[in-house]
Amino acid sequence: MAETAASPLAHALRGIGIRQVRLATGLVLFAYIVSHFANHALGNISLGTMDDALYYHAWFWQSWPVLVLLYGSVLIHLGLGIWALYARRQFRWTGIELTQLVFGLSIPAFIISHVIGVRLAAPLFGHEKDYPQVFFAYWVFRPQMQWMMYAVLLISWIHGCIGIYFWMRAKPYFRAVAPWLLALAVILPTISMLGLYQGGRAVQRASGSPEWRADNLSREKVGTATEQASLELISSAVLYGYFGLIGFALVARGVRAMVERRRGLVRLSYGNGKTVRVPIGLSVLEASTRFNIPHSSVCGGRARCSTCRIRIIGDCSQLPTPSNREAFVLERVGAGNDPAIRLACQLRPRADVAFFQIFPANTAASSATAIKPAHAGRERYIVSMFVDMRGSTKLAEQLLPFDTVFIINRFLTAVSQAVVECGGQPNQFVGDGQLALFGLSADPQTACRQAIEAAARIAVHVDALNEFLGDDVPQPLRFGIGIHGGDVIIGDIGSEEHTVFTALGDPVNVAARLQDMTKALSCEAIVSENVLKTANLEPGDLHRIEVQIRGRVEPLVVYTVEKAAALSDMTADFAVAAA
Numbered sequence: 001m002a003e004t005a006a007s008p009l010a011h012a013l014r015g016i017g018i019r020q021v022r023l024a025t026g027l028v029l030f031a032y033i034v035s036h037f038a039n040h041a042l043g044n045i046s047l048g049t050m051d052d053a054l055y056y057h058a059w060f061w062q063s064w065p066v067l068v069l070l071y072g073s074v075l076i077h078l079g080l081g082i083w084a085l086y087a088r089r090q091f092r093w094t095g096i097e098l099t100q101l102v103f104g105l106s107i108p109a110f111i112i113s114h115v116i117g118v119r120l121a122a123p124l125f126g127h128e129k130d131y132p133q134v135f136f137a138y139w140v141f142r143p144q145m146q147w148m149m150y151a152v153l154l155i156s157w158i159h160g161c162i163g164i165y166f167w168m169r170a171k172p173y174f175r176a177v178a179p180w181l182l183a184l185a186v187i188l189p190t191i192s193m194l195g196l197y198q199g200g201r202a203v204q205r206a207s208g209s210p211e212w213r214a215d216n217l218s219r220e221k222v223g224t225a226t227e228q229a230s231l232e233l234i235s236s237a238v239l240y241g242y243f244g245l246i247g248f249a250l251v252a253r254g255v256r257a258m259v260e261r262r263r264g265l266v267r268l269s270y271g272n273g274k275t276v277r278v279p280i281g282l283s284v285l286e287a288s289t290r291f292n293i294p295h296s297s298v299c300g301g302r303a304r305c306s307t308c309r310i311r312i313i314g315d316c317s318q319l320p321t322p323s324n325r326e327a328f329v330l331e332r333v334g335a336g337n338d339p340a341i342r343l344a345c346q347l348r349p350r351a352d353v354a355f356f357q358i359f360p361a362n363t364a365a366s367s368a369t370a371i372k373p374a375h376a377g378r379e380r381y382i383v384s385m386f387v388d389m390r391g392s393t394k395l396a397e398q399l400l401p402f403d404t405v406f407i408i409n410r411f412l413t414a415v416s417q418a419v420v421e422c423g424g425q426p427n428q429f430v431g432d433g434q435l436a437l438f439g440l441s442a443d444p445q446t447a448c449r450q451a452i453e454a455a456a457r458i459a460v461h462v463d464a465l466n467e468f469l470g471d472d473v474p475q476p477l478r479f480g481i482g483i484h485g486g487d488v489i490i491g492d493i494g495s496e497e498h499t500v501f502t503a504l505g506d507p508v509n510v511a512a513r514l515q516d517m518t519k520a521l522s523c524e525a526i527v528s529e530n531v532l533k534t535a536n537l538e539p540g541d542l543h544r545i546e547v548q549i550r551g552r553v554e555p556l557v558v559y560t561v562e563k564a565a566a567l568s569d570m571t572a573d574f575a576v577a578a579a
Ligand code: FES
Pocket: 296, 297, 298, 299, 300, 301, 302, 303, 304, 305, 306, 307, 308, 309, 343, 344, 345, 346
């Protein structure tokens, strides 16, 4: 009993790595700045309102458990940021990654004196600094400092928003919430800065009065000049210490590079004749990046997607054991028991190793050669072909979301290639299915022949894909195809802002129904008699049946095709491929 209760927890803990800790602490800090900025925004109402709200803000964030969580998060998040500066093996950051790192490292430099001057001054000297005292210091005493306040507000906000974006962008609900988050990301810092501006002006106006000064700048509130000098001394020491830490991380990188060079290099063989030599300690993905070798990494090396997976060729005994996080991800994709499968972004070989990449780096669909519509807004004989991937729901249950999307994309790419090779146009993608059109620039007979040949080629491409994926998918990918032709309306449909070119009409719906029926009739394809007759092809061994299509009075004569590859026998006598 105890074991079953502990297992899920132990399993969940295995999934926690440095990135997860950085995210959790970052979320705590982000919650703090949202609360702090909302407090600033109240300055748009009045200085008194923002000062009153500060009481509740401080009551929550300075309660002991929250205070420990907050300052613990600050230290851990900061430490992990400096660690990232040391640990990162190459400096090829994207613009957004570089912005996040530079902004993240610069925040402490901006706020150290503010935090020490306000927060540390309270326990150290008993100062009571609230909004009026801070505004006086930054808007009256040293007015140039107000710009630093605006700058650090923006920098910390942008840093946090980038982190939130990286975290949420792969979530299924991201598209739905993104517009709201964007609105919040723009509105909150704007009204927060306006609140600061209004509060600062209010203090500028009020500070001319001796009564106001007596109330707000007393010794109890802001301390003495000596105490202020002590706080500035502490701020400078902490600031130098912080810069020292950054310098230390950079020096440590240099030392590590020298040590690694002494320790020697390891040879990484990519299984396609490409071999590189890299220092011990570099991950396989970092080696690929360093030598410009394309390598799939959808999550950017964060051990979240598994698309960087490699299969080791030969002896695996020299490999370091997977970290908890790597083991967790491999287990999720069903590769936990296979020592030959590793994540390239996590594996840091200590000896020569040969491998091949499981997923190709280039996942873009091959649609560049898609045919442009030639008769938009016209009626025309078109052959519609619906292709659907079987079992994708089950696949999604067994694989990580990234992997499922990756495999569906590979499947749709294989289908699109076959369609384009045969002169058709991949027209619409619906989930894991595709509508392809034939006859946009060909006569009806050619269009029918192209569609039949495309069905056969789809079978060949999907077979090749299955062979390539091997054991990395729980079961081979399967599909169903429905083909029917007839006069349809082709043209752009949609709203003013968003139109898509497509075909509308009964033949398109019939093709979709035929594709559906392939499941019940246990075959890979169903071709209507109309298509075979228009193509002037004999059905040969194909099984002829009559099916009832919803909405049609007459039954439709169709031919079921157990294995779509067999259709190539029909088209062997003529070449249908597009030029
Ligand atoms: S790049 Fe995503 S897990 Fe390695």
